[in-house]
Amino acid sequence: MTSTTKTSASRGPDAAARPARIAVVGVHGYGAAHVLTVQALERSGQGRLVGLVDTADGPIYREGKRVGGDLPRILPSLEDLLDSTQVDIVAIATPLHTHAELASRVLLAGADVLLEKPPVTDLTAFEALSEVQRRTGGLVQVGFQSLGSLALAELRRVISQGQLGTIEAIGAGGSWTRDRAYWDRAPWAGRRMLNGHRVSDGAVSNPFAHAVMTALTVAGWNAPDAIGSVETDLHRANAIEVDDTSVVRVLPSAAGKATFDGILTCAFTLAGPREDDPFVMVRGSKGTAVLHYTEDRLTLPASGARRFGRVDLMQNLMDARAESAELLSPLSATGAFVSVIEAVGAAPVHAIEQENVRWRGAGEHAHPVIPGIVENIELALSRERFFRELPEASWAR
Numbered sequence: 001m002t003s004t005t006k007t008s009a010s011r012g013p014d015a016a017a018r019p020a021r022i023a024v025v026g027v028h029g030y031g032a033a034h035v036l037t038v039q040a041l042e043r044s045g046q047g048r049l050v051g052l053v054d055t056a057d058g059p060i061y062r063e064g065k066r067v068g069g070d071l072p073r074i075l076p077s078l079e080d081l082l083d084s085t086q087v088d089i090v091a092i093a094t095p096l097h098t099h100a101e102l103a104s105r106v107l108l109a110g111a112d113v114l115l116e117k118p119p120v121t122d123l124t125a126f127e128a129l130s131e132v133q134r135r136t137g138g139l140v141q142v143g144f145q146s147l148g149s150l151a152l153a154e155l156r157r158v159i160s161q162g163q164l165g166t167i168e169a170i171g172a173g174g175s176w177t178r179d180r181a182y183w184d185r186a187p188w189a190g191r192r193m194l195n196g197h198r199v200s201d202g203a204v205s206n207p208f209a210h211a212v213m214t215a216l217t218v219a220g221w222n223a224p225d226a227i228g229s230v231e232t233d234l235h236r237a238n239a240i241e242v243d244d245t246s247v248v249r250v251l252p253s254a255a256g257k258a259t260f261d262g263i264l265t266c267a268f269t270l271a272g273p274r275e276d277d278p279f280v281m282v283r284g285s286k287g288t289a290v291l292h293y294t295e296d297r298l299t300l301p302a303s304g305a306r307r308f309g310r311v312d313l314m315q316n317l318m319d320a321r322a323e324s325a326e327l328l329s330p331l332s333a334t335g336a337f338v339s340v341i342e343a344v345g346a347a348p349v350h351a352i353e354q355e356n357v358r359w360r361g362a363g364e365h366a367h368p369v370i371p372g373i374v375e376n377i378e379l380a381l382s383r384e385r386f387f388r389e390l391p392e393a394s395w396a397r
Helices: 013-017 031-043 078-084 096-108 123-136 150-160 209-219 313-321 335-346 373-383
Strands: 020-025 047-053 089-092 112-115 140-142 167-175 227-236 245-252 264-269 279-284 287-292 297-300 304-307 349-351 358-360 367-369
Touching (some): 020 031, 020 078, 020 313, 031 047, 031 313, 047 078, 089 096, 089 313, 096 112, 096 123, 112 313, 140 313, 150 297, 167 373, 227 335, 245 335
Parallel strands (some): 020 047, 089 112, 112 140, 227 349
Antiparallel strands (some): 167 279, 279 287, 287 297
């Protein structure tokens, strides 16, 4: 393992004097988006793509379109990259259970990290990676893109100024459709454990991780000690190990109550009838605000809906390296999130009787739909109740 410690000269105002040397690890999935981001930085003279790593070779595709340009050859391992190439930033978009080990290696090699979400799946790994970061002085930006949303920044400003009054409830909801091919996309998909490693690839921990993290950020719950308890109601319509349809209620500790003394309720499904925009809802004594974080759209009681821009997390990481900005999604702010998904990963998951599920499509494109699930999500959030506590959700009992 490479163990060179980055010197202070590689960070600070001088870091912006030359293009950042950036590599991407895990390029045949979401990592392709990072490749495109670095190519854009190359065109603006801010970055340079110096390395690609993946266990599989071959062309890189993003949303069905091949990524072109003069790409470095794909190396089979992170060690091959670190032994042969000087890097400043490494974007890691590999399976969930590999994040902690790979990010630690990058930090020990002296580079900074853009680590895809979830950063890790349990608090032991979180503390271990945090210790490596403290020891090396490196930066770790976690890929919660919603935390770069200027709509989120506006929502937090509105709350801090008291425009919503006393905050009474925070909720996050989402209804998406995922077919069998989604759960067959990789050996770790839909798994809780793989070869002794915690994966926790469920609806709460992965597809709707942005919703959970954004809601926790609104609540001001960043550290693990902000979380008092995590209550779960987890279900699956698919033949998987993890949840695809879930309600999670998060209650604060004494420390968490300092920023929000209430219940944070999350209700999600990957067995919905359509793709709806997920959202975070904040109910106050003076009105309710709704943030559709994938659209950077904020609806306020007084002014209605408005779209905002978004700060790119790679750009923000580069600015942080130059000491001209603070990280928007630092590893240190994700401890409460990891605490929540660790609890979810240990809670029981209940199989939904197939007589309560409608299947649409065929073969790998077949996907389940739970009748009434969109309405069930709305009721779970408005009443702060589990699915199994709703008279309208007989399928959950």
